[in-house]
Amino acid sequence: KQEVTQIPAALSVPEGENLVLNCSFTDSAIYNLQWFRQDPGKGLTSLLLIQSSQREQTSGRLNASLDKSSGRSTLYIAASQPGDSATYLCAVWEYGNKLVFGAGTILRVKS
Amino acid sequence: DAGITQSPRYKITETGRQVTLMCHQTWSHSYMFWYRQDLGHGLRLIYYSAAADITDKGEVPDGYVVSRSKTENFPLTLESATRSQTSVYFCASSRGDTQYFGPGTRLTVL
Numbered sequence: 001k002q003e004v005t006q007i008p009a010a011l012s013v014p015e016g017e018n019l020v021l022n023c024s025f026t027d028s029a030i031y032n033l034q035w036f037r038q039d040p041g042k043g044l045t046s047l048l049l050i051q052s053s054q055r056e057q058t059s060g061r062l063n064a065s066l067d068k069s070s071g072r073s074t075l076y077i078a079a080s081q082p083g084d085s086a087t088y089l090c091a092v093w094e095y096g097n098k099l100v101f102g103a104g105t106i107l108r109v110k111s
Numbered sequence: 112d113a114g115i116t117q118s119p120r121y122k123i124t125e126t127g128r129q130v131t132l133m134c135h136q137t138w139s140h141s142y143m144f145w146y147r148q149d150l151g152h153g154l155r156l157i158y159y160s161a162a163a164d165i166t167d168k169g170e171v172p173d174g175y176v177v178s179r180s181k182t183e184n185f186p187l188t189l190e191s192a193t194r195s196q197t198s199v200y201f202c203a204s205s206r207g208d209t210q211y212f213g214p215g216t217r218l219t220v221l
Contacts, residue, residue, distance in 0.1 A: 004153070032208060043201060044154075044212040051208065089153060096161065097142045097205050098169065101153035 002027045006090055006102035013080055014110050021075040021105045023090030028068045032093040035064050035075050037086045038104070044089065048075070080109045114138075117202050117213040125221050130189045132216050134202030142205045143185040144169075145177065147198040148215075154201060160185055192220045 003026045013019055023033070032051050036044040048057045048064040050073070056065040063076040077084060087106050091099040115136040124130050136143065141162050146154040146169075156169030158177040166177050174196060176188045189196055197220045202213040 006153075034210070041215075043214045044203075046209060046211075049208055091154075093208075096159065096167070097210070098144070098156055098159060099154070099210060100170075101146075101155070103151055103153040 002030075002092060002094060002100045004090060004092055004100050004102035006088075006105050008105060009103065010106040010108075012108040012110065015080060015082060017080050017109075018076070018078050019080055019107075021077070021088050021090075021107070023073040023075070023102055025071045025073075025092050025100075028071050030068065030092040030094065033064075033066050033073050034091045034093065034099070035062075035073075036089040036091065038089060039086050047088075077107075080107075082109045082111045085109050115202060115204055115211050115213040117200075117216050119216060120214065121217050123219045123221065124192050126193060127191050130192050130218065132187045132189075132200055132202075132218070134185045134187070134213060136183055136185075136202075136204040136211075138204060138206065138211075139182055140204035140206040140211075141182070143179065144203040144205070144210070145175070145185070145187045146201045146203065147171065147196075148201060149198050157187065157200075189218075192218075194220050196220050 007022045034049045035047045050066040061078040087104045089104045090102045118133045144159045145157040160166045160179045
């Protein structure tokens with residue numbers, strides 16, 4: 001059974017810092033890995049999708065990497081802003097388009 | 112507007128009652144999903160559907176029933192609600208490499 005773990009569970013940083021969120025998974029037979037953002041009381045917004053054949057994806061200040069062999073992914077956020085405060089969820093894609101989620105990292109960026 | 116909607120957004124019910132949560136998408140995506148989100152667990156898959164009239168269990172299906180007679184609708188029914196089913200429920204649809212999530216339904220079972 002696939003298990004996805006996210007570390008740290010919560011993170012508080014001053015504005016402007018670069019930061020890294022970690023995601024690990026137990027079964028490397030994944031199709032894709034996806035990072036989501038969730039604002040309080042809201043649904044999920046897709047940030048980046050890394051296909052299994054790719055090593056990384058970038059969008060603006062966000063960069064996500066994937067190492068299937070070690071079962072790890074990282075989300076790098078450059079020059080953090082208060083508007084980045086949210087919960088970040090990592091999810092791996094399994095056969096049948098099913099997602100297995102981690103519990104998330106709650107990020108607070110202080111101004 | 113196109114997208115994925117859920118109703119109701121908030122629901123309070125009592126133990127033992129039947130509750131149906133609605134999900135509607137306008138894209139005609141083949142796949143649809145129901146997740147529940149609980150503190151410390153992230154999102155867990157309840158049921159999913161690959162197409163109309165095709166459904167399958169996810170990680171936590173006990174106590175839930177789904178149907179999909181039309182591509183655009185995927186209702187989730189709690190046949191006899193229990194307090195442990197208090198949660199936030201998210202519906203999603205996908206085509207290709209992207210899943211789109213609804214805004215969620217916050218269900219409280221007293």
